[in-house]
Amino acid sequence: MKIVHVLTRLLRAGSEENTLACCLAQARHGHEVLLVHGEEFDPGLRAxxxxxxxxxxxxxxxNSISPPRDVFAFGQLVRLMRDWQPDIVHTHQSKAGIVGRLAARQANIPAIIHGVHILPxxxxxxxxRLMYLTAERLAAKFTRAFIDVSQGMREICLANHLGSPDQHHVVHSGFDLARFANARWPQEPHLLLGTAAGEPKPPVVLMLAALEPRKRHVEFIEAFGQVVERIPNVRLLLAGEGPARPAVESAIERSPFANNIRMIGYHHEPERLISLADVCVLASMREGLPRVMMQYLAGGRASVVSHLPGVEEVVKHGVNGIVAPAEDVGAAATAVAxxxxxEPYRDRLAGGARLTDLSSWGLDAMCESVEQVYRSVLEQAPIAARPNDTRIRDSLAKQPLGLHGF
Structure with a gap:
């Protein structure tokens, strides 16, 4: 197969990691893969x-709405797709999902698929809401399949008349489960925590999230004072990078508890940070079903997460985590404190986290499910639009998918 993936941004965040895992698996499986991304990208990740x-x-x-630039990007995508003639166009994220699907339609691509990581x-x-929903409904007319990261995303799409039930496929966002289950503390943790070497580890709260406004780092920093008042030596670790870094840095500078907060940027071993944490938190106002929640669970840590669509699929309040009201960041901070x-309650939640069945979030499970969707869509494409390349027909006929252990 020739596959084009289109992303709005290529940063170190969940939807990008999900997409790259699929791209790499598909390339190793012998498909031709082209990744197209927009203006915002992490050079190291791209390299x-x-x-x-x-x-x-x-x-x-x-990422933002800009009709002149959007029209230009649409034209570029149409030309690229006509030149490359892919069998599959798989779009991700909101802006690329709209512009990319419309461009694929204009270029007469036989199979147009959209990954629903989040709904704008x-x-x-x-x-x-009216503007985004109108655009999504337009693009949905040309979409042959939707790959939803959670059942919650699927239900919201169907409730808003975005595709039919048989077009939606729930595929959880995979990652290396064992890496998180078996993690140990980072080397020299005192450097991350701002404590003296040999000093006992203070209580640690971890927020592992890209620095974006919807993740609500600023609001949590503002609410974190109530945690410090009850646990004076606590440390809040903010791990991640993104466009909201200046706003987050400013919020830390304004906070009377700045000495308790450590912004450490992107960390290439997030599993070690989770291992170091006593409580993990995610205070987002909009998400799909972020895999960082599953990473917290795989790492066996008590966590406090916002009530997001689909969260109940895996986080059971009072069993393996705490689900806080999405509209109340202060409630999340109270739950952390x-x-x-x-400690007994925290240990009980951590034990529940370790017992959570996360098998459907494995990398192999995700990549196999995505390829099954591709094959189904190609098989159902109109005869005139079906690929004629014998290599592609042979690929469709292969028996096991062969993605295990990639």
Whole structure:
């Protein structure tokens, strides 16, 4: 198969990691894979995959709405797809999902698939909701399949008339489960925590999230004072990078508890940070079903997470984590303090986390499921649009998928 993946941004965040895992698996399975991303990207991340994939940057493809640039990016994508003639176009993220699917339709691509990592019309103002929903419904007319990261995402799509039930496939966002289950503390943890060498580890709260406004780092920093008042030596670790870094840095500088907060940026071993934490937190206002929640669980840590669509599929309140109201960051901070003060309860939640069945979040399970969706879509494509390349027909006829252990 010839497969094009289109992303709005290529940063170190969940949807990008999900997409790159699929791209690399598909390339190793013998498919031709082209990754197209927009203006915002992490050069190191791009370089890390450029040897295995063809990667193209479209500088006119940006996250915010900009009709002149959006039209230009649409034209670039149409030309690229007509030149490359892929069998599958798989779009990800909101802007690339709209522009990319419309471009694929214009280029007469036989199979157009959209990955629903997050929905842009959830938890926004009424005008934004109407605009985003109208655009999503337009693109949905040309979409042959949706790959949803959670059942919650699927249900919201169907409730808003985005595709039919048989077009939606729930595929959890995979990662290396064993890596998190078997992790140990980082080397020299005192350097991360800002404590003296040999000093006992203070209570640690970890927020592992890209620095984006919807993750609500600023709001949690503002609410974190109530945690410090109850546990004075606590440390809050903020691990991640992103466009909201200046706002987060400013919030830390304004906080009277700045000495308790450590912003450590992107960390290439997040599993070790989870191992170091006593409580993990995610205070997002909009998500799909972020795999960081599953990483917290795989690492066997008590966690406090916002009530997001689909969260109940895996986080059971009071059993393997705490689910806080999505609209109340202060409640999340209160729950964190309660857990730090109540060690038996915290240990019980950590035990529940370790017992959670996360098998459907494995890398192999995700990549196999995605390829099954591709084959199903190609088999159902109109005869005139089906690929004629014998290599592709042979691929469709192969028996096991052969992605195990990639």
């Amino acid at each position: 890390s995959v450029a040897g295995a994939l063809r990667v193209v940057t479209l500088e006119k493809l940006i 019309f959830v938890h926004v103002g009424s005008a934004q 309660d857990l730090l003060e109540n």
